[in-house]
Amino acid sequence: MKRMIAALVAVVILASVGTGVLVWWLSSNDDAPKYPEISAYSHGTLVRVGPYRYCEVLNPTKCEVFEDQGELPVIESDAVQLSVPPAIARAPWVLLRQHEGGDVVEEFRPGTRLAVTIPTVDPRRGKLTGFAVLLPTLVRIDDEEVPAPHAEWSVRTVWS
CATH class of the missing domain: 1.20.5 (Single alpha-helices involved in coiled-coils or other helix-helix interfaces)
Incomplete structure (x- = not known):
């Protein structure tokens, strides 16, 4: 016993x-990554990208700069599927699309979008050269509040 x-x-x-x-x-x-990552898919290729720059929301001068930039192969006939994680989507976020002939800015309200389809060619602006996801915050400059990004994710397109 x-x-x-x-x-x-x-x-x-x-x-x-x-x-x-x-x-x-x-x-x-x-x-698990310390910071959120975005995902972009086009023409059979998926890329996951960490932040290019990530600053504290309440202290936007205290930043970590990684200079990460994704590269995504694209063709004219296949759009880009962009996905952002809930950590980004639960805040207001901005999509900056860069084209040969100018930029397009889209703003999304908190909790409204986890994914966006991006055409690779804009009829007025030409081919998509890249895009960025930005998290804006308000900063005070000369007693005026202006939006400035405290975090940024960047993807460059590579045309085949």
């Missing part, structure tokens, strides 16, 4: 230690 109780106690101790080690290992090996 004493052996059985000792064996049971040993099993409980080993299980507890094993659970503790597993929890520690899982929490220390977190491969």
Whole structure:
């Protein structure tokens, strides 16, 4: 009887230690990115892009600049499918589309869009050369509040 109780106690101790080690290992090996990533898909290619620049919302001068820029191969007949994670979509966000003949700015209200279809050719502005997702914040300049991005994700298109 004493052996059985000792064996049971040993099993409980080993299980507890094993659970503790597993929890520690899982929490220390977190491969999730620190900052949100956007995804863009076109013509069979998917790219995930981390931020080009990411600043604190309440202190927009304190930034981490990664200069990450995705590259996405595109063709005229296939649009780009852009996806933003909920961490971006729950805030107001801006899509800046850059074309050969000018830029297009689209603003999205919080919680309204997780995905956007971007044509690769605009009839008036020409081919899409790139696009950026921006998270704006208000900054005070000379007693006037103006919107400025505190985070930016950037993708350059590569035409084939």
